[in-house]
Amino acid sequence: MRITGLCRFSRFRSQHRRGGCMQERYNPLEIEKRWQDQWGKSQPWKVSEDAHKSKYYLLEMFPYPSGRIHMGHVRNYSIGDVVARFKRLQGFNVLHPMGWDAFGMPAENAAIQHGIHPAVWTRDNIDNMRTQLKRMGLSYDWGRELATCDPDYYRWEQLIFLKMLEKGLAYKKSAAVNWCPECETVLANEQVEDECCWRCDNKVEQKELDQWFFRITSYAEELLDWTYRLPGWPESVLIMQRNWIGKSTGCEIVFSVAGREETIRVFTTRPDTLFGATFMSLAPEHPLARALTTPERSAEVEAFIRKVQAVEQSQRTSDDYEKEGVFTGSYCINPLNGARMPVYLGNFVLMGYGTGAVMAVPTHDQRDFEFARKYALPMQVVIQPEGKKLDAATMTEAWEGPGTMVNSAQFSGLDNETGKQKVADFLEARGTGQRSVNYRLRDWLVSRQRYWGTPIPVVYCDDCGVVPVPERDLPVELPTDIEFTGEGGSPLAALESFVNTSCPRCGQPARRETDTFDTFVESSWYFLRYASPHCDTAPIDGAAVDYWLPADQYIGGVEHAVLHLLYARFWTKIMRDLGMISIDEPFQNLLTQGMVCMETRACPEHGWLYPEETENGRCTRCQAEVVPGRNEKMSKSKKNVIDPDGLIGRYGADTARLFTLFASPPEKDLEWNDQGVEGCFRFLNRVWRLVAENHALIAGAGAVDAAELPPAARALRRQVHRTIKKVTEDIDGSFHFNTAIAAVMELVNAISAFADKAAAPAVMREAIETVVRLLSPFVPHICEELWQHLGNRTTLEECGWPSWDEQALAADTLLIVVQVNGKVRGKVNVPADADSRAVEAAALADANVQRFIEGNAVRKVIVVPGRLVNVVIG
């Protein structure tokens, strides 16, 4: 970035003041400091429940206290602050809180690498980031600030956990789980992306471990159902959640095994193809895999199982992983036609989905088709599509589409959708199967083998087993006298004074649980805690939550579409079912803001470069030509970042806010552009000058006398009111801040261009004050400052949002576009009250229009009132 801003500021200071009582130049740093100090003292955004006022709960995703805010935060919180300020100006009782998602791994890593205690590191980071947020002029009720690492917060989480434990919603089981060797902890399914850890991006392994789970699957149906009842959420997020829950309906069918007691249960969505099931595929991990293997097949089966388990999970689920299997030597019986079906193990069958066993229908499932061809297994066509004639002998791929059932005894001739129901009925009547629903969603794995998190409040006793810590003993505080070696797993497990305790039930020596909660547990209910952050008798105060919740607007990044946003919905339902709250869903409206992007640049010698490491397209260190890269999300690793502190220090918070709001609509990605920032800074300078230059003129101006205005003044006034309307509507419904700001820019341009300023001081005053008022949610500091300079005794906060005058909106004349055969050939001004006939006449009278009509027959004239006239000729 060029250092223009800096140069200019130093000049401002040296500039002497001229005339008036107002500084000629805009000095953002001075102004912003003054107003922030003022706000710090008066706490204007402190709120409490007020039954007489409509509430509005505006929530932004709270940050992880990494130490410094980044541009994503600036954008997120600028968007939120506009809405909070706007709603407040409109008279709502606005809850706008901020806090810290303060548990998590980076704190521990800092401890290991730099010897700073996680608690100290976290507190310091919070202090620093709070200062940064205050410097942005965000209108939070700081009295509600919370940090999730505070025992006063997590003790209530422990309490809720105990209640979940009582109801069986939290449980411990041994299961194959995701293990991140880098983070030395397990992860939930949602936290694994592409077989990699969501935080450190390293490959995740599968391990069989005893872990704590929350029974989110019990809520699968309700979580899914409500995705159809959240009209205020982006459809894309709802779809992602639906896909993640992954409901499929079908049948569970029981196959008996020839000559044996055991049965094999399968889940299928295609009971209509049951007559085509010619063999069975089991996952290699299936509990019956070995039991069903005959002695003569044993060696081969063992070898196969070992081979499959040696292969990495990522390969097993990749597209080009070749389907392989092995025959167990056993046969099962098709419950519909009694056919003997060989039982195979298949490397593509997943133990984690359905029952881990699949009835194979090679003619109507592509995987089964490939498998059958490879092992020369029988095929039977049972679904004939319309207009095709499938033949099992010549098919080259499975037919997975709809059709008519064939070779299916009494079901033949039915269309397959009807057939699904009939077969299900039949199976249910015979007791060999039942309709069933299967979900992809699995229970939420919440235990972590890490120190810096909420201790899971249970004790292990040799006699009593797993014993919950009694409520009266909460919180189980995280001990602070800990050594961080970075080796040998969680340091909690090594702390004898923590681990050794007595059993709350029998008093015998016992051991504490040393795992802590996934940090997504804390973020699943912080928005409820904000309603009564200091409540010291319960997790929440019911009355406060009843008043404030649900959040009217939630704003944050889309990366949490199926993480935080699903967990938070689940947790809300849990607390509802525990009788603590009465809402079903936590967030009425959701806005997922786009990423902040910037072009990367690299030096052949030094790799990625920070923006300040290049000058005139060259690397500042070696003068090599810089290679421009792609436009990507700002990230430290690629060094395509702008530091908010530097930006605010150079231009002020108002410019930083204005740019992020103006450059693109909130839900789209924002492309960083230094010159765009300059442009916003220049605009604020223009607004400053507009007030400064007209200060004297409008100082004594009274109210506008609408009846006595010359046309130009009336036109300006019309634009003033049109702008109020547009900005109000752009903010309110759709968050189109960019167009709202553009409209104010147009108004500023119009005021500057207005020729008769001196003759219309009242109109000028109204116009200029309107600019200041409309901009205040976006750029609060400069607006409050200008508002004072305009001689107002109250603050903008106190005087509310302006309303528009419908009468002032009415125009005297309208500009009508005249088209000939759909092409614009002229424009005519007509009186606003002219009827269609008059408008048509005026249009046809236009000289240029005449020129095009000449010599042709006018076939038709279309008049769109107030807009255009289209003359159809030829």
Add this chain to the structure above:
RNA sequence: GCGGGUGUGGUGGAACUGGUAGACACGCUAGACUUAGGAUCUAGUGCCGCAAGGUGUGGGGGUUCGAGUCCCUCCACCCGCACCA
């Protein structure tokens, strides 16, 4: 493969339920004021054309008096899920 999204000037982006495409801003060009300008102000700026005019919203087709907007089709890019039985 399935699902979702996006394609508009040199750039970021506007365009209400089909009605002047390119608001606003950046950049650029020329000029003014200046010791200077990277400040400020004025004018211009989709493309072709001296002009009249033509042409133009990823490509092709359609509906309509009129299409960025509606319908069909194809293409490119982005995101999510992915052997889910």
